[in-house]
Amino acid sequence: MKSIPMNIHDIIKFVRQLKAPSEYLSAYLHEHEPATERICATCAHVAIPKRQMLGRAEIERYLWAIVVVLAVIYVAGFVLIQLTTFHPVRWGFKLTSMSGKVFLVLSMAYTIIRLSIRTSHCPACNGTEVIPVDSPRGRKLKEQHHSP
Numbered sequence: 001m002k003s004i005p006m007n008i009h010d011i012i013k014f015v016r017q018l019k020a021p022s023e024y025l026s027a028y029l030h031e032h033e034p035a036t037e038r039i040c041a042t043c044a045h046v047a048i049p050k051r052q053m054l055g056r057a058e059i060e061r062y063l064w065a066i067v068v069v070l071a072v073i074y075v076a077g078f079v080l081i082q083l084t085t086f087h088p089v090r091w092g093f094k095l096t097s098m099s100g101k102v103f104l105v106l107s108m109a110y111t112i113i114r115l116s117i118r119t120s121h122c123p124a125c126n127g128t129e130v131i132p133v134d135s136p137r138g139r140k141l142k143e144q145h146h147s148p
Ligand SMILES: [Zn+2]
Pocket: 040, 041, 042, 043, 044, 045, 122, 123, 124, 125, 126, 127
């Protein structure tokens, strides 16, 4: 009887390994984006900034997991309503179909929002204001902090 919990653990392990859709898309979209050094307006640290997406990958992953589960129930329900005229089954099917659409829209919106709102962080102090080194302000900052 130990095979079922083992399988659930394996599934959870497998799902945890998966990246959120926006992480895959982000890697794909920004693959050729040149990484340039920037200067931090807070601590004047010059480095390639860390990229961070808004929101949490776990939330996005769970949203898409719900979509997948609802899709499976939807397909099963679709088969079931061909075989039965039992009313609760039909209601259940309609409910799954509706909530499936809601979660699909939510998940897509979350993925798109995460993709579009990305911030750059200073690797030293986590400051969000990282400016180009060759900008007037960047040059001034460099002079102030990096000159002997
Ligand atoms: Zn900094």
